[in-house]
Amino acid sequence: MENPKAHKTALHEKDGIDRPENISPGSISHITRLRKKQPSAEELINGILAGNKTALSRAITLVESNNPAHLEKADKVINACLPYADKSVRIGITGVPGVGKSTFIEAFGKYLTGLGKKVAVLAVDPSSSVSNGSILGDKTRMEELVKDENAYIRPSASGKTLGGVARKTREAIILCEACGFDTIIIETVGVGQSETAVHGMADFFLLLKIAGAGDELQGIKRGIMEMADLIVINKADGDNIKKARMAKTEFNRSLHLFPPKESGWQPKVTTCSALTHDGIEGVWQALEEYFGLTKANGYFKHKRREQNQHWLLETINEQLKNNFYNNPDIAVLLEENKKAVQNNELSPFAAAQELLKVYHGFFQNKLE
Known part of the structure; x- marks a missing residue:
């Protein structure tokens, strides 16, 4: 009778298995260098359009990153891929x-x-x-x-x-x-x-x-x-x-x-x-x-258009929120207002209004 515990799933890990001696150190070094190398936006675009899953994964990783440099490259990739979506x-x-x-x-x-x-x-x-x-x-x-x-x-x-x-x-x-x-x-x-x-x-x-x-x-x-x-x-x-x-x-x-x-x-x-x-x-x-x-009946295309409009507004809301919290002056003032609110020296609503007023002032100064 087969032992039911003998079945191994993807979660199973073998103990005591060392790296085989016949693996070339040069191969390991080459693979490591390839993994560290960051492909350009053009390389990612060409890879995605060619059906390369590795390029697709790397591009999605860039999209999910909060690094401004990564997001800039991700925008190039997305804009180039948009006509093919x-x-x-x-x-x-x-x-x-x-x-x-x-x-x-x-x-x-x-x-x-x-x-x-x-x-x-x-x-x-x-x-x-x-x-x-x-x-x-x-x-x-x-x-x-x-x-x-x-x-x-x-x-x-x-x-x-x-x-x-x-x-x-x-x-x-x-x-x-x-x-x-x-x-x-x-x-x-x-x-x-x-x-x-x-x-x-x-x-x-x-x-x-x-x-x-x-x-x-x-x-x-x-x-x-x-x-x-x-x-x-x-x-x-x-x-x-x-x-x-x-x-x-x-x-x-x-x-x-x-x-x-x-x-x-x-x-x-x-x-x-x-x-x-x-x-x-x-x-x-x-x-x-x-x-x-x-x-x-045309609803399929109608829904896609409505979704595009919805995600435009969602993206604007997200960018405004990110810009607000990433502003260094706002970050300092926010911490001060947090303490004031915690100590009942300022109401949450008044604190929010003050922060938004200061943030609005930054844009007014840029326009002038």
């Missing part, structure tokens, strides 16, 4: 922690690559509010998909972003599309009342649910349910099949409580098992039906 379908996937998002995405991604599609997964991992660290373990969880030549997985930390969508996910989508990926999957950290940002950058919003966890009543609430184009009840296998079917009936009833969608699409509910892959084909069929309808 906008040629994919963008699928947002969310659900409560433990619903099996990573397992579902791997099964779904493998199904799509089996159809000849190129799939990019932008997975957002939660960041610790204490250490600000993030595990970024999606490549480990998706053991099969990560080895697929037609797939690309990029985990990013959510940081302090409300809703669990990384600050630069939007730019990463553009780079992935320019690299030739025709299906972009955006996985969020988990579902909550504030987690709606993914809806603003995806063409299709898929909500994963599980049966038997009180989810049926939660699903009737407004908020995230109103934005779902498809509800997929995962883990519909084994003894859970009957519960999943009952949950499907409950969710179908709850969907009728919501007003019709602007897209003309009637949201659907289906079941699947990411473990056995049952129902995965039906999920893709629902997506194809949605894209066929929205592209025919």
